[in-house]
Amino acid sequence: MSYDVEKPDEQWRKELAPAEYAVLREAATEPAFTGEYTDTKTEGVYSCRACGAELFTSTTKFESHCGWPSFFDPKDTDAVELIEDRSHGMVRTEVRCARCGSHLGHVFKGEGYPTPTDQRYCINSISLRLEPERG
């Protein structure tokens, strides 16, 4: 798999803070209820913190009470890449930025949330950067 934005590992290490690097490039998960966007209701666009690609918008963010920012749909279907993840003894679907391949979180289906897609994109705050809408 090749991405539009590819950088050597040492470059990512320079550009990202250690906690950002751990999640975006090593697929770590930030602790629940600690991320800066968990309960954010500000309107705007959430971009990839590694490459700036627009990934999610506030219009599909919903309150899942799971401890991480949750969206029922990406901004564009091809903004994210979905990959089967069999780590930690579970089968999950990993969500990555389609432009730079950085880890964002996981997507879960069929949990019964009252959203149009019945999907929950469970995304680390630290993988995102919110651009508030000017208005």
Ligand SMILES: [Zn+2]
């Ligand atoms: Zn990216």
